Amino acid sequence: MGTISGSKATDQAIAGCLSGSFSTATLHPLDLIKTRFQVDASRLPRRALGGTVDAFRTILRSEGWRGLYRGVGPNLLGSSMSWGLYFYWYEISKTWIQSESGTQLGTSDYLLASTAAGLATQFLTNPIWVVKTRMVTQRATDATRYRSIIDAVWRMYRSEGFGAFYKGMVPALLGVSHGAIQFTIYEELKGFRRRWGQETMNAKPGPVEYVLMAALSKIVATVATSPAQVLRARLQAQPEYGGTYSSLSDAFVKLLRNEGVRGFWKGLGPNILRVLPSTMLTFGMYEWLVAAFAAFEPKKGRV
Known part of the structure; x- marks a missing residue:
């Protein structure tokens, strides 16, 4: 088995970085709408499809196409780094666990490896996600809006200090369970498919099967960890866009009391x-x- 970089873990990081960047660039408008919904403190219920379409039209009408891609820079940077680092640390963790145990990896091993990878990745990328949240929730008409990633970083540091870049860190760490749930289910589904294939003499899983297994694992993880994502977005947002909470517990109580x-x-x-x-x-x-x-x-002969 070959390798393009000389290391399997580095190959995984490169693959994760490229694939994550591609999907993020393609689907950024939906991520922007999701974040704006999360920081909206009103009690108004939103329809999943209809509300999203309405938001898309409103942004397009009031802010233009550029409005749909507001904050795409930090989102691309954060996604490429997150996927690359996550896959790198995930492979490193799995290899270490297997070398220590000397046995085939099980569910608890996948859970441990994905949790370790998630914690390391989240700590390194949280500043980028804070900047991304700030930029996607601001409107084109805002007089004080950030003009770029560098502008956002400089102004946040000058007005709020270094701690601003680690706002929402506690719910973000709680949200690490998202990756743990997703990758554990994904690995278990892949293992089940391989065992089933061996018993029935079927071919190895194809691209479509990998995609379906990944989609199922992602849906379960997304639904299960939505509260942590909402709390993180609230804490990271600017005050005028919902970031009016002094702590995680304050955000939890106010959100529950005011919005149910x-x-x-x-x-x-x-x-x-x-x-x-x-x-x-x-x-x-x-x-x-x-x-x-x-x-x-x-x-x-190649060096």
Whole structure:
């Protein structure tokens, strides 16, 4: 089995970075709408599909096409780094666990590896996600809007200090369970498919099967961890866009009291509409790249 970089973990990181960037660039408008729904503190119920379409039309009418891609820079940077780092640390963690146990990896091992990868990735990328949240929730008419990533970083640091970049870190760490749930289910589904294939003499899983397994695991993880995502968005947003909470517990109590239990699942509609094609694109492209890298054989004589 070959490798394009000389390291399987680095190959995984490259594949994750490229696939994550591609899906993020394609589906950013849905991510923008999801985040705006999450920071909206009103009690008004939103329809999953109808509300998303209405929001799309409103943004297009009031802010133009550029409005739909507001904050795409930090989103691309954060997604490429997150997917790359996550797949890298996930592979490293799995390899270490297997070398220590000397046995085939099980459900608890996948859960441990994905949790460790998620914690490391979240700590390194949280500042980028804070900037992204700030930029996607501002409107074109805002006089004080950030003009770029650098402008946002400089102004946030000057007015709020270094701590601003780690706002929402506690719910973000709680949200690490998202990746743990997703990857555990994904690995279990892949294992089941391989065992079933061996018993029935079927071919190895194809791209479509990988995509379907990834989509199912992503939906379960998204629904289960939506409250943590909503709380993180509220804490990271600017005060005028819902970021008026002093702590995680303050955000939890106010959200529950003012918006009810349904408030913790705000933005779930556009999020599901986003994560389905996003996951299909990301994991489909990821599995294809990993297979292509593994089949790579350097020419003889090449240094």
